[in-house]
Amino acid sequence: MSDTDLVLNLTAGTGGDLTFGDVETPMQLDTANTDMAGASERMAHIRECLPEICTLDCGSMNFGDGTYVMTNTTEMLRAMGRMMTELGVKPEIEAFDTGHLWFAKQLVKEGVLDDPALVQLCMGIPWGAPGDMNTFMAMVNNVPAGWTWSAFSLGRDEMPYVAAAALAGGNVRVGLEDNLYLDRGVFATNAQLVEKAAAILSNMGASLKTPQEVRDQLGLVKRDMPVPA
Numbered sequence: 001m002s003d004t005d006l007v008l009n010l011t012a013g014t015g016g017d018l019t020f021g022d023v024e025t026p027m028q029l030d031t032a033n034t035d036m037a038g039a040s041e042r043m044a045h046i047r048e049c050l051p052e053i054c055t056l057d058c059g060s061m062n063f064g065d066g067t068y069v070m071t072n073t074t075e076m077l078r079a080m081g082r083m084m085t086e087l088g089v090k091p092e093i094e095a096f097d098t099g100h101l102w103f104a105k106q107l108v109k110e111g112v113l114d115d116p117a118l119v120q121l122c123m124g125i126p127w128g129a130p131g132d133m134n135t136f137m138a139m140v141n142n143v144p145a146g147w148t149w150s151a152f153s154l155g156r157d158e159m160p161y162v163a164a165a166a167l168a169g170g171n172v173r174v175g176l177e178d179n180l181y182l183d184r185g186v187f188a189t190n191a192q193l194v195e196k197a198a199a200i201l202s203n204m205g206a207s208l209k210t211p212q213e214v215r216d217q218l219g220l221v222k223r224d225m226p227v228p229a
Helices: 044-049 074-087 098-109 133-141 155-167 190-203 211-218
Strands: 017-019 053-057 068-070 090-095 118-122 148-152 181-183
Touching: 044 074, 053 074, 074 090, 074 098, 090 098, 098 118, 098 133, 118 133, 133 148, 148 155, 155 190, 181 190
Parallel strands: 053 090, 090 118, 118 148
Antiparallel strands: 017 068
């Protein structure tokens, strides 16, 4: 066990991959790359581990080119959102386009998710919201007052979005899921990407929150991880 304090955030995005057959036989699914699962199965590891935060991909989209669709129906999201709320795990709403943010507000309105919510603006992922500043600010301006939000983009846009998100009043995300390189041709580690982002923010005059300050802001509950038998 590590003595390092951190806020644990686990994905709940598995179980929503739907890969069709070719354009003439779409219902001959690519079963090797399709992992569709029910809400309880998709939430099993969240229920077992009880992290402070877990993700909720708040919609469906064509994720890049080909026959793959990231699939999250409205009823699936309502079911998973209720489970997260009942478990006391804070959902990090993943908004890949404007409609995802629209539905996130609907989930809060219905009481499925607590208000204020936490939302991640996912920019520049084909074919969701493009990474240009006009689209980004449209997303930012549609985040309700009082919500906490952060944003990221991919590849060479990862670090520019550190600055853009901070200037727009939000928080930031970096990591190897979004970008593999520290510099041109130089592979990064997660720690190096975090250090680079921290340097950018410090040079801008922004302050960096401690894990406990994040918990206080978001109302998170830190629980001991279960010890394997």
